[in-house]
């Protein structure tokens with residue numbers, strides 16, 4: 158264990174006094190398991206740095222990074238600096254500010270399976286708390302493979318790390334289980350050391366600012382609020398398409414496929430956030446309760462009907478942005494007979510008074526034509542109007558919420574075009590924001606965890622219901638009941654996914 162004699166808390170006062178004073182965030186020690194890994198480097202350090210620049214971390218804040226590597230504090234701090242220079246949305250141009258930030262970081266070698274090392278970790282944390290004269294508030298972040306969650310939570314409990322006089326919180330990463338049973342087992346293990354209201358399960362789609370904005374869009378706009386139901390909405394389409402393939406993650410992806418990687422978590426969370434009707438008085442509890450109701454009303458598929466509601470696809474070779482790319486089964490370390498899904502689309506139904514009769518279509522895929530996550534609300538077509546002489550049918554009103562990588566809201570209306578003899582045609586009213594100014598998902602989520610706000614983290618009951626809904630589809634995939642449609646890389650996915658909507662008289666927007 159590395160002894161440290163540096164002053165590790167960050168004094169925010171000369172950074173952004175107005176914000177830090179008004180926030181009153183509790184002093185905290187962040188204990189980061191997996192601090193030498195990819196996620197920490199690409200997301201966690203840059204997010205913390207941007208929070209620091211915005212005055213959104215507590216006055217007394219320190220990070221204890223853990224991993225098996227035999228690193229010194231210096232090596233670790235250099236690693237953090239490099240991560241900021243490469244991955245932060247705002248580059249560290251002010252040297253003295255970055256140095257101040259870096260002083261909050263120290264490192265300790267720890268193998269999560271070695272219980273003796275947790276006692277040393279506890280000593281180190283206590284020493285840190287005493288030196289800084291801060292309460293025993295501890296935020297444990299498990300940025301490690303899920304197979305290690307069990308050993309870590311057990312040892313946190315056993316070593317006394319979780320018996321604190323302050324608060325304790327646990328942030329964990331996806332994947333949360335690989336099916337219903339394993340998710341239930343995992344949750345049981347976490348609850349050995351943490352209560353539900355101490356567990357922050359990250360789904361980074363819930364940290365995307367447009368997803369967080371859905372609530373305001375729906376409920377701060379009486380016009381939209383009034384229309385958010387089956388009287389006015391014809392269908393809802395949720396798309397998350399990517400141009401990337403599986404990159405270097407064949408091992409993980411072969412076990413997971415699109416259904417576990419994207420659908421069980423991100424797609425269903427976006428569905429819940431879109432469909433939820435919030436009560437007048439919002440609280441974390443009420444939002445979560447309403448989200449749960451959506452999942453309870455989501456119609457489960459009987460095994461024999463899955464075929465007509467779900468499309469499973471896999472990318473073939475093709476072209477992405479002018480470059481030839483190989484098909485999934487030609488990717489390194491993928492079995493050439495693999496039937497893993499890289500594309501998933503489904504037509505789903507929420508049976509409640511607001512949504513009965515409105516199909517929700519979800520689709521996600523790798524190696525598609527474009528990178529785009531968006532939610533499209535198609536309103537019912539305008540009625541034929543006697544005094545508008547129009548040969549063509551009028552277009553529906555459409556609300557497009559661009560979630561990422563671009564953010565914006567687009568509304569398609571109908572309007573007369575005086576240059577075309579007064580013909581009525583669709584026009585787009587649009588609002589979009591510049592990406593650079595928008596906080597990254599991890600910034601928003603880490604800030605919420607520091608504040609103790611669980612609104613945009615997944616509650617166990619949402620996850621359990623998601624797995625329950627997914628389970629019959631997983632089984633259909635396993636038994637190979639569904640055809641696997643190949644689609645060319647660079648396309649919009651299999652034709653069968655278009656037919657899901659065409660059967661209902663719609664098309665993907």
Ligand SMILES: NC(=O)C1=CN([C@@H]2O[C@H](COP(=O)(O)OP(=O)(O)OC[C@H]3O[C@@H](n4cnc5c(N)ncnc54)[C@H](OP(=O)(O)O)[C@@H]3O)[C@@H](O)[C@H]2O)C=CC1
Nearest residue numbers: 191192193194195196224225226268269300301302330331
């Ligand atoms: N990378 C990403 O973009 C994303 C990752 N995630 C999730 O985040 C988690 C971490 O992923 P990622 O950073 O990519 O993984 P990496 O493989 O890059 O890092 C794993 C980390 O775990 C540490 N580790 C492994 N075994 C032990 C051990 N026995 N004792 C102590 N530390 C150990 C490693 O440290 P060392 O090598 O020094 O032992 C390393 O810091 C996973 O759950 C992943 O699913 C979720 C979304 C995106």
Ligand SMILES: O=C1O[C@H](COP(=O)(O)O)[C@@H](O)[C@H](O)[C@H]1O
Nearest residue numbers: 361397399401418419423530561
């Ligand atoms: O969780 C995951 O998300 C990414 C896509 O995230 P985005 O923020 O870029 O839309 C996906 O590539 C990855 O496979 C998955 O694990």
